[in-house]
Structure formats: structure tokens, C-alpha cells
Amino acid sequence: MELKRVAENIWEIPRHGEMKVPARIYASRKLVDAVGGDKTLEQARNVACLPGIQRMSYVMPDAHQGYGFPIGGVAAFDLDEGIISPGGVGYDINCGVRLLRTDFSEADVTLKRRELLAEIFKDVPAGVGKGGVTKLTQSVLKDVLVRGAEWAVANGYGTSDDLATTEERGRMKDASWDDVSARAMERGIPQLGTLGSGNHFLEFQKVDRIFDARAAAAFGLGAEGQVLVMIHCGSRGLGHQVASDYIQSMENAFGVRNLPDRELVHAPVKSSLGRSYYRSMCAAVNYAFANRQMIAHWVRDVFKRVLGTSEGMRQVYDVCHNVAKVEMHAVGGVEKELCVHRKGATRSFGPGRAELPEAYRAVGQPVIIPGSMGTASYVLVGTAEAEDLSFSSTAHGAGRAMSRQEALRRFRGERIRDELAARGIELLSTSWKGVAEEAAAAYKDVDEVVRVSDEVGLGRIVARVVPIGVMKG
Amino acid sequence: MDRYTILDHPADGKFQAFGATLEEAFANAALALASLMWDWEKVEPAGSFDVEVRGHDLEQLLYLFLEDILFLAETKRFLLSSVEDVRILSADAGYLCQAALLGDREPGRYEVHGDVKAITYHEMKVEQRSDHWLVQVVVDM
Numbered sequence: 001m002e003l004k005r006v007a008e009n010i011w012e013i014p015r016h017g018e019m020k021v022p023a024r025i026y027a028s029r030k031l032v033d034a035v036g037g038d039k040t041l042e043q044a045r046n047v048a049c050l051p052g053i054q055r056m057s058y059v060m061p062d063a064h065q066g067y068g069f070p071i072g073g074v075a076a077f078d079l080d081e082g083i084i085s086p087g088g089v090g091y092d093i094n095c096g097v098r099l100l101r102t103d104f105s106e107a108d109v110t111l112k113r114r115e116l117l118a119e120i121f122k123d124v125p126a127g128v129g130k131g132g133v134t135k136l137t138q139s140v141l142k143d144v145l146v147r148g149a150e151w152a153v154a155n156g157y158g159t160s161d162d163l164a165t166t167e168e169r170g171r172m173k174d175a176s177w178d179d180v181s182a183r184a185m186e187r188g189i190p191q192l193g194t195l196g197s198g199n200h201f202l203e204f205q206k207v208d209r210i211f212d213a214r215a216a217a218a219f220g221l222g223a224e225g226q227v228l229v230m231i232h233c234g235s236r237g238l239g240h241q242v243a244s245d246y247i248q249s250m251e252n253a254f255g256v257r258n259l260p261d262r263e264l265v266h267a268p269v270k271s272s273l274g275r276s277y278y279r280s281m282c283a284a285v286n287y288a289f290a291n292r293q294m295i296a297h298w299v300r301d302v303f304k305r306v307l308g309t310s311e312g313m314r315q316v317y318d319v320c321h322n323v324a325k326v327e328m329h330a331v332g333g334v335e336k337e338l339c340v341h342r343k344g345a346t347r348s349f350g351p352g353r354a355e356l357p358e359a360y361r362a363v364g365q366p367v368i369i370p371g372s373m374g375t376a377s378y379v380l381v382g383t384a385e386a387e388d389l390s391f392s393s394t395a396h397g398a399g400r401a402m403s404r405q406e407a408l409r410r411f412r413g414e415r416i417r418d419e420l421a422a423r424g425i426e427l428l429s430t431s432w433k434g435v436a437e438e439a440a441a442a443y444k445d446v447d448e449v450v451r452v453s454d455e456v457g458l459g460r461i462v463a464r465v466v467p468i469g470v471m472k473g
Numbered sequence: 474m475d476r477y478t479i480l481d482h483p484a485d486g487k488f489q490a491f492g493a494t495l496e497e498a499f500a501n502a503a504l505a506l507a508s509l510m511w512d513w514e515k516v517e518p519a520g521s522f523d524v525e526v527r528g529h530d531l532e533q534l535l536y537l538f539l540e541d542i543l544f545l546a547e548t549k550r551f552l553l554s555s556v557e558d559v560r561i562l563s564a565d566a567g568y569l570c571q572a573a574l575l576g577d578r579e580p581g582r583y584e585v586h587g588d589v590k591a592i593t594y595h596e597m598k599v600e601q602r603s604d605h606w607l608v609q610v611v612v613d614m
Contacts, residue, residue, distance in 0.1 A: 038483045064484050067595030067611060071484065091591035091613045187547050198588035198614055237547040240591040240613075244540060247594070252529060262532070262594035403481040404587070404614065433586035473588070 001041055003032070009061075009456050013041060018049040023057040026390070028452050031061055034401060034444060038065035040072075046260050047075050052082025052269075054331050054338055058390045060345050061452040062399035062444060066090070068263030071344035074393040076329060077269060079337055084274045085266035086250070086281070088341035090322040091243045093281055094288035095200075095234030097319055097368040098166075098296055099379065101220040102303070103312030104227040106206045109468065112306055113426055116204065117469040119302040121428045124202060124295050126195040126473030136189045142177040144192065148286030149318075152293035158300075158315075162293060164357045166318040167347065170289040172325075175282035180238075181245045184280075188238030188287055193294040197434055197473035200233040201373065202295065205465040208376065212462045215381040218363045219316050221463050228465055229313070230377060231295050232370050233473075234322065235288035242284045246277040269339050278324065278339075285323060292318055316379070317366035321346050321396035327355075329391050340391050348382035348394040348459040367459045369450055372398045372443035373435070374420045374427070376466050378450045380459035394458035395449050402442040411436040420470070429472040438472060474605060477505035486589060486612040487596070491605055495531075498599075498606035499538060499570065500556035506539050506612065507553045510546070510587045516554035517582075518575035529567040531599040535608055538570050539592045550580050589614055 003025070004012045011032055013023040023044040025032060035041060040063050047069055048057035054076045063072025068087030077083055109116060136144075144151045149170025153160055163170045177185075195202060207226040210216045221228075235242075250265040253273055259265060267274035296315065304310040324341045331338070349356055349365040356365055365382035375398070386392045402410075413432025416439055420427050429435045454461045477490040488505040492498030507513040524541045528534030545551040551574075559572040577583070591613040598609035 066484070067593040067613070091593075183544065187544065190548060196588060197585070198590070200588075237543070240543075244536075244591055248533065248537075251533065256594075262597070400484040403483055404486065405479055405481050431584055431586040433584065434588075437587065 001045065003041065009452050013045055019045060021048050021053050021056050023048045023059065025059040026061050026452060026456050026458060028448060031444065031448060031452065035063055040065050040070045043068065043070040044073060046264060047073060050075070050083055050264070050266065052078040054078060058393065060393065060395045062395040062397055062449040064399045066343065068261050069341070069343050072395065072399060073343050074341065074345045074390055076338040076340040076391045079269050079339060082269050082339060083266040084269045084278055084324055084339055085264060085341065086243045086246045086277060087263040087265065088343055089243065089281060089324050090343045091240045092234040092322055093239035093242060093284035094320045095322045096288060096292065097321070097370055098231040098292045099316040099368045100229040100296060100299065100313050101316050102227045102229070104307065106225040106227060106468065108307065109227055113469050116302060116306050117426050117428050117471060119306055120202060120299060121471050123298045123302055124195055124471070125193065126197060126430055126471065136192055138185060138189065141185055141189055144290045145177040145180060145283035145286055146175050147171055149289040149293040152290045157294045157297035162296065162315045165315045166289060167320050170293065172282035172285045174279050175286050176279040177283055179276045179280035180242060180283050184238050184241035184245060187241050188236065191236040191238065192287070192291060194236060195233045195295060195473045196236055197430060199438060200473050202471040203230045203467045204228065204469045205230055205377065205467050208464045208466045210463050212381065212460060215363045215462045218360060219366050219379065219462065220314055221379065229299050230368070230370060231292050233291060233295070235284040236291065238287050239284035242280050246280065249273060281324060285320065289318070317368060319346050319368050329387065342393055344396045345393045346396045347392055348380065348386045349392050350382045350384035350386060367394055369395055369446065370397050371446035372440040373438045373470060373472060374425055374467060375440045375446055376464050378446065378461060379463045379465065380450065380453060381462050382459055383457050385457035386459065389456065390458055394453045398443040398446040398449060400442060401444045404437040407437050407439050407442040408433065411439040411441070425467050426469040427472065435472060476501040479505065479508065482611060486614045487610070489607055489609045491607055493605055495561055495606045496559035498608045499535060499561065500559050500572070502535065502539060502608050502610060503542055503553060503556045506542055506589065509589055509612065511552050511583050511585045513554050515583060516552045517577045518554045519577045521573050521575045522551065523571070523573050525569065525571045527564060527567060527569050531568060532594060532597050534561070534568045534570050535597070535599055535610070536592045536594060538572070539610065542574065543589060545574065549578060551578050552576050552580055552583055587614060
């Protein structure tokens with residue numbers, strides 16, 4: 001397949017064969033070599049063949065091979081001619097990241113960091129088969145699906161300020177529980193308020209370096225050494241089941257014969273099945289918002305208990321990185337509503353977008369990019385240029401570079417724990433084998449990913465943060 | 474012949490499972506899936522669930538059969554230790570699969586080291602070879 005270098009960090013697969021638009025990859029030479037070794041490019045090309053796709057099939061700097069759509073893929077579809085695809089959102093609907101700032105400095109937590117982590121580990125359920133602490137009924141769950149983080153705030157988890165700093169204010173309005181299967185709800189009931197395991201984690205971190213003082217100040221980030229809390233999780237089994245249910249329904253309705261990859265199954269946006277998936281996906285998005293809202297509340301409780309206060313623990317922002325949304329974007333100079341799929345990509349709205357809270361409207365949206373276990377994470381700010389470059393999207397993380405099998409062969413969880421401890425980073429996990437699978441060396445270099453994002457203009461670096469304590473599910 | 478092989482995959486989990494019959498290959502695929510999350514050989518067969526799924530083709534049948542293992546782990550806290558009495562029949566322009574899943578409902582007794590989020594159709598294979606069946610599955614982790 002031809003891969004043309006368009007400019008520094010920008011590559012394109014020219015339109016050919018069934019492609020309706022070109023595919024564009026944002027990557028350094030080093031990162032493009034990494035995706036050349038897997039199926040990312042082939043998958044980006046397959047997405048470019050889908051009906052109603054607009055402008056280009058985009059690939060973010062942290063992309064890797066997915067199923068159907070690549071992870072790190074962004075594709076927008078016309079509402080009349082286009083499609084919506086569960087595979088374009090991913091199984092973990094509204095997997096996302098929430099960042100809390102604090103008034104604590106590293107010195108305030110150094111002696112208490114072990115206790116903080118142990119208490120968080122106790123209060124935030126994680127791991128397979130660990131139920132949530134709230135005994136949920138199906139009628140309450142339906143409320144969660146419709147109201148999202150609003151439900152959590154109304155029930156004493158956090159404050160309405162948190163809603164203002166959550167994408168969609170923590171609630172996608174088109175959600176309907178009626179489109180969510182009983183099986184999905186059954187999976188959702190025991191897991192509300194749980195972190196989950198795998199690549200999900202909760203970290204407390206410190207600001208390592210500020211790159212953009214103006215944006216940092218707007219986001220509540222100040223001096224180096226300031227303590228932050230990052231929560232990375234999603235919609236748990238409920239979201240996975242919603243994706244699976246609609247993949248089966250779309251297969252049954254439209255067949256799979258003409259698809260280059262069965263995971264590309266889709267329905268017209270405006271078809272009854274397309275609308276039903278969208279409403280159901282919105283419900284799963286809301287479940288994930290509520291989930292992170294509850295976990296953030298418990299984290300504040302722990303800080304209050306251990307350090308005496310949780311004053312100043314405001315939320316910087318909460319971003320989704322697996323989602324489809326209807327947004328206004330310019331195509332050929334004309335503003336129109338599109339169904340934007342971001343699978344392993346973060347929205348990065350620049351200054352002025354009406355969707356942003358007032359406090360951020362002058363600077364742009366905070367973009368939170370978690371690194372891998374024990375490595376740096378970043379706070380970026382959305383840009384005006386990203387609108388033209390990627391329908392206002394950028395990377396979502398480091399992106400895996402090594403298989404779990406290879407990681408298990410090379411690393412031992414207990415050893416990783418000791419190495420992190422030697423660097424002043426505490427680690428707690430439900431499984432050391434799980435820690436080995438998530439070893440930082442199994443991921444791409446997050447510094448390289450955000451550098452490309454910054455240089456191309458998808459999102460500009462505001463701050464680099466590093467972990468102090470890591471809870472891995 | 475091994476029951477299954479776990480294959481390298483850049484981001485997710487991938488395995489092939491084998492059997493002299495399709496039923497045996499399905500049972501071994503269930504164990505391969507379990508091995509990505511817990512050590513099924515260490516789990517006591519303290520209880521069981523009967524499952525039944527229908528698919529318009531063998532791939533969908535396998536997908537839904539494996540999904541039941543995730544579903545039971547999350548909703549019944551049930552960790553699989555073995556699979557018995559697998560039957561696969563043609564039914565309603567498609568297929569039906571019945572099986573008894575044995576395992577334990579006390580996940581706290583075992584180490585759960587991985588989280589399989591979902592089964593996928595990506596690179597899925599259900600193939601009859603000269604003297605055995607082969608199935609291949611990629612799961613989202």
C-alpha cells in the first residue's frame with residue numbers, strides 16, 4: 001500500500017480502489033514504522049471505504065491495530081448518507097479519563113502516599129468479579145443510563161461543578177434505557193462504581209513541568225510538584241454488551257458478506273437500527289460518566305480522611321476516548337452536523353467552541369493523555385487547527401507496542417513494583433501478572449506521541465505529570 | 474494435539490483452539506479464553522451453569538458461546554474450570570450450541586490477572602482441517 005509523506009509528521013494513503021476518501025496518518029517516522037508493522041494502515045483504508053465518510057479517515061499518533069477500525073482512528077460521517085458503527089466506537093464505550101487537581105504539594109503527601117494508596121485501593125472496587133459498593137436495582141440503573149453523572153451528583157457523589165467540567169456535562173441527552181438489552185443491564189448492575197482491570201488505573205501524580213502557563217492557570221494547574229489524581233476507566237460490562245448486542249443485530253439485519261472485516265458492520269445513521277444503537281451507546285456513555293463521578297467522590301473522601309481536607313480538589317476535566325457524537329464541523333467550507341467516531345482518540349476543541357465550559361472557552365479544551373504504568377502523562381489543550389486537521393481530535397494514550405504474551409515472557413510484576421518503588425512510585429494491584437502485562441516497556445513512548453500532537457497542532461502540550469502512586473485494577 | 478495456543482497480538486488477546494470435533498474445539502476455546510483471565514486448572518468445579526446460544530453461522534455461535542463465559546464471570550462471579558456435554562446442532566437456518574460450564578463462584582479464592590472486555594469477530598476462524606477443527610479468536614482486552 002502506498003504511503004505518501006505529505007509534510008513533517010503527516011502521511012497519506014491516496015484514494016484508490018473502493019476508498020471514498022484518502023486516509024491520513026499523523027505520526028513521526030518512528031511512530032509510522034511502528035504502525036507499518038501491524039494492520040493499522042489497512043484498517044484506516046477499510047474505514048475510508050465506508051458510506052458517507054467525510055474528508056479523510058484519520059489516524060492519531062498513538063494508533064495501533066484494532067478490529068475493524070484502528071485504535072486511534074477518527075472518522076466522521078454525513079448524517080443522511082453516512083453510517084454509524086459499534087466497531088468505530090469500540091467495546092469499552094466512553095472509556096475515558098478524569099483529572100482532579102489539588103492544593104497539595106508533593107511534600108504534603110510524601111509520607112502519607114502509602115496510606116493514601118491503600119485507602120483508595122480499599123474504597124474503589126477493582127478487578128474481575130469485584131462488585132460495586134452500591135446495591136443497584138434495575139430501576140435505579142435506568143436512571144443512571146438516562147442521567148449519567150447528573151444522577152451521581154444528585155445522589156451525593158461530587159458537586160455540580162464537576163458536571164461543568166465533564167464532556168457533555170456528564171450526560172448525553174439522547175440516551176435511552178429502552179434500547180439497552182436486559183443482558184447489558186444485568187452486566188451493569190454489579191459493576192457501577194468499579195474501576196475494572198486490564199489497562200484501567202487510578203493514579204495520583206505530581207506536576208513535573210508546565211509548558212503553557214496561561215492554559216495551565218485556566219485549568220487550575222500551578223507549580224511543579226502540585227498533586228493531581230487521574231482516573232482511567234469506562235462503561236464496564238454494560239458498554240461491552242451494548243457493542244456486542246448491536247454488532248449481532250446489524251449482522252442479522254445487513255449480513256456480513258460485503259465487509260472486509262466483520263467488525264466493520266454498520267447501519268445508516270438515520271435507520272431505525274442506527275438510531276437505536278446511538279441511543280443505547282449514549283446510555284453506556286452516561287453509565288461511564290456516573291462511574292468516574294462516583295470514583296472521584298471516593299478519592300476525595302480518602303484524601304479528606306488521610307490528609308484532613310479535600311478542599312481545592314476540583315475537577316480539571318473528564319474526556320471520553322471511545323465514542324460517537326453528533327458535532328458541527330466544516331466540510332468543503334460548509335458547516336454541517338456529522339456523526340464523529342473517535343475510537344481511542346480524544347476530542348480536542350479549540351478556543352471558542354460553545355460546548356466548552358465558560359472557564360475554558362478562551363483557551364480551549366483540556367485534553368488528558370494518560371501514559372503507561374509508571375510513566376509520564378500529559379495535559380494538552382485543544383486547538384483551532386485541529387478542526388481542519390482531524391475533526392478536532394488527538395491521541396488518547398501511549399498505545400501498545402508489545403503483545404501481552406511478550407510482556408509476560410519479559411517482565412515480572414513484583415520486579416516492576418520494586419523498580420517503581422526505587423523511583424519513589426508506589427504500586428498496588430489485584431494481580432502481579434496483570435502488572436507485567438501492562439509494563440511501561442510494552443507501550444509506545446508517550447513523550448513521542450504528544451510531541452507529534454503538539455508539532456502538528458492536534459493538541460498543544462500544557463503540562464507533563466508523573467506518577468507518585470498507582471492503583472492498577 | 475494441544476487444547477489451545479495463545480498467540481501474540483500487538484494489543485489484544487488472540488488464541489487458536491483445536492479439537493477432533495467441533496464441540497471439542499469450542500470447549501477448548503472456552504478454556505483458552507479463561508486462561509487469559511485466570512488459571513482454569515486451579516479452579517474447583519464447585520458448581521455449573523447450562524448455557525444455550527444460537528448463531529446464524531458458526532462464527533456467531535462461537536462468539537456468543539464465549540461471551541457467556543464473560544457474562545457469567547461478571548454477573549454470577551463464576552470462574553470457569555471445565556466444559557462438558559457440548560452439543561452443536563443445526564437449527565433455524567443457523568446453529569445451536571448447548572454446554573455445561575463447570576466452575577467456582579468464589580472469585581476471591583483465585584488470582585484473576587487479566588480482563589477480557591469482549592469477544593470480537595476480527596480474524597475469527599472456525600475451520601475444519603483434514604483431521605481436526607481449528608477455531609481462532611481475537612478478544613478485546
